Amino acid sequence: MAVHLDCGPVARSADSLEPPAATSEPIARANPAAKLLVALLMPLVLVLSVDVVTAGTAVALELLALPWCGVSARQLRERLRWVVLAALPAALLTAVFGGQDGTTVAGLGPVVVTSGSLVAGAAVMLRILAIALPGVVLVATTDPTDLADALAQVLRLPHRFVLSALAALRLLGILAQEWQVLTYARRARGLGGERGLARVRLVGGQVFALLVLAIRRATVLATAMEARGFGVQRRRTWSRPSRFDLGDLVLLAGGLGLAAIATAAGVLAGTWQLILA
């Protein structure tokens, strides 16, 4: 029996590393740097407070912008399902142990669920959704090569690192195939089907083997890239120009504005509270 790990969601998510379907929606066609900046900067603002009004407004506004994002319903369902699933424990935890004031809804010894803690739990869930959505849009509508071009040309990140990371990302698919072969090989050697500690050791050994193969491939890839002139000089031309234009600026402003509006709503409602205090 092969070592079985349900990699389905990861494998399906890894499909997102494949080029997305062509779409004509404006946000989908925006420069990846703009989409990335929105996905990176919005959490910084939203993370500052855990309150229902801020998080709820943010989610509502993001959902309003969704039709322009060119994300298919299937992709959205697929990704959000996992986000919600993973967010549930944190939300439940807060709902149960939040210990806020408010009318008591249910109590069992030390565990007291109040209306306040329920609201806090909802706030945690909504905040996680608000932070995750821009990332979902980015991944669903962006080709990794275009993203790398944007990072190097628009954001001026060092091209050696950006392109190496892109090349390494391509290896991911190959490593996934090698994992499968490693599993077959272990079965052929008589290993597999153990339980408990022995299985942990077996999987660990398999991970180690994959790591060795990955590093070997990396060194050969480095040689191949260097043989094509990579890394010799800073100056480099780009065959796929990545342009940051007004529309992208609007998107960036819109994303930050969204976070600002959500925060303002929270402040006005009096629920906004800096978490560090």
Place this chain on the structure above:
Amino acid sequence: MTSNDTRPAAGSPARTPRDAAWAWRLSPAQGIGVAIAVALGIAVYLVGLPSDVVWFGTPLSDITVAVALGVALLGVAIVGASAARGAWRVVDIVVASVLGVAGGLVFALWDLAWPGISTAVQPPASAIFVGVWLFPAVLGGLVIRRPGAAVYTELIAAFVEALAGPNPWGFATVWYGVVEGLGAEAVFALLLYRAFGAVAAVGAGIGAGVAVGVMDSLIYYPEVLGTAGRLGYVGLAVVSGAVIAGVGMWLLTRALAATGALAPLASGRAARRV
């Protein structure tokens, strides 16, 4: 596939005599930098911090010692970063990227298991698992041995996790990765990028553990943990970092070096001649 030609070099990444000879020699400029940093720290301590400014419910004067120590260490770390050995070669960058990508894959798989685990084990006890999110930083630092390796590897791992993983934090995880990486990087920098043994590995694990412990207890569980809970969380995170990311990655690097896979890198160069 290995060619019929040569055998890859094997060995442990231990320090050769040649390495040790010039390991701890500082240039005059670096010596001055370290002296200045230490002097600044002492100055902060002697002058003291104002007691009428209140941060997080604590008057500043109460944390004078901590701040003085922090300033001195930060100064040494900056000197360490500048004292670092060498620019990155293409093979360093590509291997670090692949380690990061592999780490991101592990994160994605770990994220699958996380909902179950975090329901079963509540904070602060859940902090015992956070070491899993710290391993790319320490591994990258030990294998590549260049300034910025810890941060870069952890950054790539976090990025890939955001891209491919079914994780609930979206791209916020990238910021987490940067801070965690910095925690490990600071320790390597403090050691002036010359020590990469078990001590350095455990230290880097502790540094990253502190970073993630503080961030988690402030950002993700602000409602749930009191001060004692936060301290407990950070403490457990440090232990987890030291063991999983520290000792674990030190052992892993040694095992990798034994296969000869690290031969083209700095960590393989220090191996004995086969």
Place this chain on the structure above:
Amino acid sequence: MTRLQAGPVAAPVPVTVRARGWGWRYAARRAWAVRGLDLDIEAGERVLLLGASGAGKSTLLAGLAGLLDSGSGRPDQGTGDEEGELLLDGVPARRARREGVTEGVARTGLLLQDPQAQTVLSRAGDDVAFGLENHAVPPQEIWPRVDAALRAVAFPYARSHPTSQLSGGERQRLALAGVLALRPGLLLLDEPTAMLDRAGAELLRHHVATAVLAGSDRGDGAVARGATMVLVEHRVEPWLPLIDRIVVLEREGGVIADGPPREVLERHGDRLAREGVWLPRRPPAPRIPPPDAADDRAGPLMSAHGLAVTRAGIPVVTGVDLTLRPGRVTCLVGPNGVGKSTLALALAGLVPPAGGELTATPRLADGADPRPYRWRPRQLVTRIGTVFQDPQHQFVAGTVAAELTVGPRQAGIAQPQIAARAADLLARLRLDRLAQANPFTLSGGEQRRLSVATALATRPRVLVLDEPTFGQDARTWVELAELLGELLADGTAMVVATHDEDLIRVMVSSGRGDVLQLGQAAATDSVTAVS
């Protein structure tokens, strides 16, 4: 040689090579890979490098490509130690590479052995453009040159074709396009056809020849040479028409023979054959014991009826009927990508069949379920042994000796017997010197022998091998073939998935081989069994 037209890629300026006492030693190694090399190569000359495994041929190519960096005295920057000088047009190779990039013209182009390792980006056109971008070629020139390069290798797909969906041969041609787009004056080829099947290898040779001869036919009477070429290959014969000169290197040394192909091959033929070079008109002749009457009396071990297998959900092979008998080898034959490996894995009980049935006779099943893929790993390991295409996938232990004990331990064999078997296998496969070495540090040939040894440790009755002769030089090839012959004589039933025609020929002519040709029928994937 037929007159080939100048390729659509503009003719490169050929480079001269000069080596004086050149040597290189990799870091963390005591022995020098190359030492005291003196060599002169004229512009446009086409040289074949020969020598034993470990003679430093790949190292010389890497040095010519400017990839070896001694770090100029800074140990943490370099990858080794250098001696002497290696000059391209009078400029040290490393500097030539730097200057080439700054000027936008590549002095050298390097094609490696592993197609998968050379693909950098996910779209074919982008991958070719990568080299041009690195050399700061103006953007408006990039795509025309990419298109010209893709045409030069007759790449069958569009620019946007995903590189993950290419066969090995197509991938290697794409890599060649990437190299040719830069118009290098020195073309370096490091066993480019080692991992390709015959059709793929022929195509690649044709395109290399076209590229290198570009410029020869000027039509105005002047004979301009194409790029200088330095080639490393084990299988010499197909390349001979293109080669002007053969240079033979020796391990830890320099040149031991240098001259026109026919002359060198005649004078040094015996020595070269001993060192593993595939010589023309000297096909390998391993000794395989012929079948005897006893084998016929023994009953079959496994049979397949209408067997079908899928790869990622898509059926690749259907309608397979075969029987595995002791002392006989079934060769699964066909071009790369047709499904030989997938079928082999199914026969090994590792992949469940998608259709039809695969049954182990009671003689093999020995009390277990008649369907091999239902067996627990411990049951499988004593009945069917599998040798994978890349030996590194099979290593699970930290030392060679430990590897040989893993299988028997899982099978529940008693400790003293395990030790005895391990010692026996180590001696038989000449691995005793390496007993304490880490398996990943072995050379290619040694790894192959170890992977076969681990499969044999549990004495399975059936042995399945996936491309066992991949990239082997002649000597290790003969060793392996003779080992397989011994196992057949002992009564093992074998399945070999291979595109290696020499192996098939040897097995069939010994009287023990049956051939199963895959991918013959036009539309469907049905199979004809030919004995």
